[in-house]
Amino acid sequence: MKSAEGNKGTKALWRVLALLLVFVMIAAACGDDDGDDGEADDGSTASDDMDDGDMDDMDDDGHDHDDDMDDDGHDHDDDMDDMDDGDMDDMDDMGDMDGDFSAAFLYISPVGEAGWTWAHDQGRLYAEEATGIPTVFVDSIDDTSAADTEAAIRTLVADGHDVIIGTSFGYMDTMEAMADEFPDVVFEHVSGYKANETNFGNTFGKIYQPRYLTGMIAGAATETNQIGYVAAFPIPEVARGINAFTLGAQRVNPDVEVVVQWTSTWFDPAIEGDAADALLEGGADVIAMHQDTTSAGLAAEAAGARWVSYNSDMSEFAPDAYLASAIWNWGPRYAEIISSAADGSYAPGFYWGGYADGIVDIGSIADDVDSDIVAQVQDIRQQMIDGTFAVFSGPLFAQDGTQLLAEGEVMDPGMLLGEAFFVQGVVGDIG
């Protein structure tokens, strides 16, 4: 009797202990959301101290990249790293008690070495340099979780940040609600379609313009006249990219076909690599893609095919396959948002910048691309910068041959924004 009771007591104790430890484990696992300021801090320290080899490479590449692209970005990175640390520490120690104006960025994934979030972080560093206003970021905030997004934003607001820039589509509704609740904070959302009258604005860019240029390079490179396009979801943003890419390819190669394989993913390396394999098996010898991973490029590299990357210059991931890339250059826009918020002139709206605004560009072009094609690309690029070249202009035909635009006609913004069709030359179904 006695021993049985004792046994029961021990059992209950063990159970409580086990449950407690499980809770500790859960708390530890979720902790990386809470401790993000710290993480960001660690991140920049690490880049100075730890990963010398890799990071140095990266910095060097960063320079080349900047030099190619625009002339204003020379010694950013090194200065930034040092400055960063100082600022971050200040932020941590004093919060915003000194009244300094500061901006915070919300990222969907870690910064890494390339891709969507990396491009945004380059923009953040640029803005910090250009405006002198300190910035911080929190990464890996799941945009499918409104609760996580809201918690991250509340923390940033409580820390005293005056501008919150969210760089993933799914943050939109939460940011809209937070903008209502915190009217003194400026919220800018990237890639969505909502804004308010006072403190919630929207930013995106005409990435289809550089996609047209990468299409020209891909169209000249293909020998099978078949280009595979690993596409994310059948939404206008993706369709517009495919169409612009196809029109660019047709400009230099009228016989070219662009075969579209949907993956229904933004970020699933295993699936995207496999979809690229499937397109290569089907006879494509150049791969283009829309997702945030490099796996389509790795598949092309393994198959001895060529590859056009997106978001950032990913040449180092697949050096033999890489042809060109359509890339984002968020820096000037972020500097504009932050400085206008600081001097009170910020006005929310729908910003959709293009080449003329410097928000999009093409990355490095592979050395073996024909110099005549490069010259043509540079020529069109200049026309885009000057605003004299429209990607979607007549005569333009839909996939089934119906004429969309007559000779001399230019697509109006409404049709451009709602593009839910394929142009002639695209193989595949949309919605």
Next chain:
Amino acid sequence: MIFGLTFPEAAVIGLLFAAIQFGAMIYLASLGEMIAERAGVLNLGVEGMMAMGAVGGFVFAIETGNPWLGLLAAAVIGGAVAMIHGLFAVVLGANQVVSGLALTIFGVGLANFWGTDYEGLRPEVQFVDVDWGPLSDISWIGRILFQQSPLAYSAVLLGCLTWFVLNRTRGGLALRAAGESAATADAAGHSVLGLRLFAVAIGGAFAGIGGAYLSLSISPGWTVGVVAGRGWIAVALVIFGAWKVRRVALGAFLFGLAMALPNRTESFDLPWDPILWSMLPYILTIAVMIAGALVLRNRPPPAPAALGLPFRREER
């Protein structure tokens, strides 16, 4: 043309190749889960163990420059993380479902944290597909069976080994006894605790290898979310395979097909929205559960009788 569908040769070969590749990856994790369950321990932490294996394998492969050392590390790390579940669920007798779920959350979180500095790094080290010489040149079969990653062959080897140990050795008998009737195994002089801990550790090691298959072979590199729910499919597969090595293998191949087919809707010119096709693995999971429940309604369940029950001497 069958039923108005076209079957281009290259696409069919590619589909079968990819199905085996994906299938072998899930099979490894499933096999490990099956071993743990045959010993009576349900471990829902497969997703977490796979994530740890994926990041650990990649980190060690990059740091040592050798993918095999990465693989070894993934197995060790998977086994070590599994021992968290071993401590709570086996030694302390805590609820296995809760402890397993916690392991998934913990494992994925820790993997993401650990991988921060390795996120999106160039995969300088990865497994190269095996070249079997003349065998690899055979049409159809050469590509499908004899140009796979070394990990696909290790999955087959581990499957055979698992079958042999479970069904043809005294140790395997003891392990199954611990899962069917722990008290009997105990009375026969076996250490139920030891057997179960061993099974959980091996299960974790297999899941770790499955994770490394992703990060070192299928989509080389580490990124948050690379496992993408495949650990859960591995758990479902054990039920699908009725806790039998060969049936789990068959199920893994089917799920591999279900993963590979949505990526080829264009090659096969399949009807319907691609998004519907990408649901296939998950629809299959649910269908299998329902079918299993219906088929087994009037039969003894194939699950190990002591599955999920903690063992403490003299309690029952």
